[in-house]
Amino acid sequence: MAYQVLARKWRPRNFAQLVGQEHVIRALANAFANGRLHHAYLLTGTRGVGKTTIARIMAKALNCEAGVSAEPCGVCSACTQIDAGRFVDLLEIDAxxxxxxDNIREVLDNAQYAPTAGRFKVYIIDEVHMLSKSAFNAMLKTLEEPPGHVKFILATTDPQKMPITVLSRCLQFSLRQMTPQQVATHLQNVLQAEAIPYETGALPVLGHAANGSMRDALSLLDQAIAYGAGQVEEAGVRAMLGAVDQGYLFDILAALLEQDGPRLMTAANGIATRGLSYDAALHELAHVLHQIALAQAVPDALAEDLPHHAQIAALAAAFAPEDIQLYYQIALHGRRDLPLAPDEYAGFTMALLRMLAFAPAEPGQLPAMPAKTDRPPVSPAVQRPPSVARPMAETTPVTATPPAAAAMPAPALVTPEPHHEPLAPWEDEAIDAAVATLDLVIDTAIDMPIPAPAPIVPATESGPQPPSPFDGDWRALVAQLKLGAAGMLAQHAELVEFSETHFALRVSDEHRAVAGREYQDKLRGALGEYFGREIRLHVELGEAVGDTPAALALREKHARQLAAESVIQNDTFVQTLIRDFGATVLPDSIRPL
Structure with missing residues (x-):
């Protein structure tokens, strides 16, 4: 008899044999038990998690001769033929x-005929997201209202590529990837049933290598059995996968604990001499560091039957938690940067040397933070070319009288053009003097006293004072109102006329979106709350308005910008830099204060 691979031989035949999909099994079992059968199901998930397997079990549950049930008998003619792939009313289509x-039309034309042998005609369409747009459109109506004897079961690894019109017609189930522990447990059951000798430590390695796919895990197990000549050994599995023997990892961690550089490099060379993967080495090292961190934070979460449990617990007690966190990050970043290294050995050893060299700072090692001041941050005024850079201590202080604070713009970024010839000594000294002058001007301007704000006069015991009579300054009034979303309407509105109980505003057509009824009601309420009386508000749409608070603020901002640029361009120091040293003023770097 021909050999049957484990992935096919151990494919689940009923819901009870499925691993890791309890949330889907429960929903389907309840639906079949209560007779709540949907006409279209969609199963999503990555490869090897059981989409097609569940679809076939559903086909058996629907057509079992014992009746529709979540537990098909598995021995009747329908069940055995479905397992063998020969059931005439089960059509599996590879999209x-x-x-x-044309392929979909053939399916739809056949769907109208009653089933030949079973209770339902079941269509399983695998990788359904690969159907063309026209094929999806052709099946929409049938998918929504198929004949009573037809059930659609769709499966896909990429539901994002499916039309929303199809998704909305299906009952969707998302299958999860299986954890390494679930995979290892299932592999152990398979090996015991097959009477194949195995080492317990090999199973978690296969579980991690499967990446959540049970089919991949069983295929790897087949390969491991062949590699080990009929048995599964941890060393053989690691060699087959190019994985790292964790014994070397514990040598690395012991060297880091003792801060022993030569021993650390010896352990790294041990991996090199065996031709193992450095990417896998950093992956396994990060995995062990995670287990150590878990043992430090939540000791009970570490499984007692975990390989090397005693060594992990000992390292958890010996290392400081912050060291383990740092090593974990270095291992992750080292694996990410491995393709950028000169070679994999260099990238791997560099990650180990970082672990050896770096350590979390002690509280006493941190520099004192500078005291907070009310002075605003100032960007550098001048970027000097490297050829003339010189410590400021060598320059002679120059006294300068700062301009008035109100007219002082923020310092502009002046970038001298690079020189192709060496500067003469007097030119070098001139630059130093100019830089010192500008630094002193900026520092003096910053140190100028800021006028104290006007004192706040508390309300009298008689209550809050009534607002002053409105003088027609709409912008000033808007600044005092408590506005939320209605602030957009107020900022883009021009006051046309007003009285004690009435305000008429005009808004340009381009801002009609903020002149809706909701915004008007909120602005009317804010005006009434401010004046303490009912206010009538009328808003009309008209031509572009130039005297709105937003337009006035924009014009003032533009005027301040022009004034700041004028001050910079007319400054004698800046003109000297431009004339004598080829400097350029970057307009975008000028900001008014």
């Missing part, structure tokens, strides 16, 4: 090979 509309 990757049958993407066109």
């Amino acid at each position: 990757a090979s049958n993407t066109g509309i």
